[in-house]
Amino acid sequence: MEYISVKQYAAKYGISERTARNYCAIGKIDGAFLVGKTWNVPKDAVLPSRGKKLKESPLLAALREEKASRMKGGIYHRVQIDFTYNSNHIEGSKLTHDQTRYIFETNTIGIGGGAINVDDIIETANHFRCIDFIIDNAEVRLTEFFIKQLHEMLKTGTADSRKEWFVVGDYKRLPNEVGGMETTPPREVHRQVKALLGEYYKKKVHAIDDIIDFHQQFEAIHPFQDGNGRVGRLIMFKECLAWGIVPFIITDELKMYYYRGLREWPTVRGYLLDTCLTAQDLFKAMLDYFKIKY
Secondary structure (H helix, E strand, O other), X not given: OOEEOHHHHHHHHOOOHHHHHHHHHOOOXXXXXXXXXXXXXXXXXXXXXXXXXXXXXXXXXXXXXXXXXXXXXXXXXXXXXXXXXXXXXXXXXXXXXXHHHHHHHHOOOOOOXXXXXXXXXXXXXXXXXXXXXXXXXXXXXXXXXXXXXXXXHXXXXXXXXXXXXXXXXXXXXXOOEEOOEEOOOHHHHHHHHHHHHHHHOOOOOOOHHHHHHHHHHHHHHOOOOOOHHHHHHHHHHHHHHHOOOOOOOOOHHHHHHHHHHHHHOOOOOHHHHHHHHHHHHHHHHHHHHOOOOO
């Protein structure tokens, strides 16, 4: 088993080192042990529950059950394919919906009708892993460490990961822009993401508006060199699951409305909210088909 320090554990879950040491001392972290004056914490140790735990939604329960059994043809199977296809396609992937489904179902790719970018295949497989990670950790508090883990999962093994200036699993080193608009300079990213998380967790309960607002601000910061949109949409999906909100998948057909909504959010919130609610209605229809309550 691998172990990490109290400092690393605290950073991972966004808590103070003092709180982490206290959890160790009172036996709330299984497998933690003391060597001299230093606590060793299992790398996969979860954060102990503090206070009342949110009830697992029927959707999250179904996703976890079907993921564990690798059931085909259910909601888990559908989410993996639809979410991955659409989120990657928005960012320029040329894989078709059928090719995405084939990769998920067989772990192979049937190539026909022209060349396929290897990165499209790698990022598709990686996105499946990201969704699994979110399903397993939906209730875990959102932290910088968690966000960086998603980015590392998404971009590992890609051509970008072999570039010296591209940092997989960490914030950007070079300035970038989105839609012709300037984003946060690299030196300011950590401070702004930390502040964004701080503001987000000032509220004890989150509604869909809060999650969308977080997403827009996250995309405006654009903390990574690439992969910001996909990581941001994964975060939205996670937070919807965490708070018992019906999630939504931004489809390729909604892409232009989604981009307009992100751009106009600071002055006209209705554009992005209406787009997300439209996508949520489509997801509700899927839940109705699979007879999952919401």
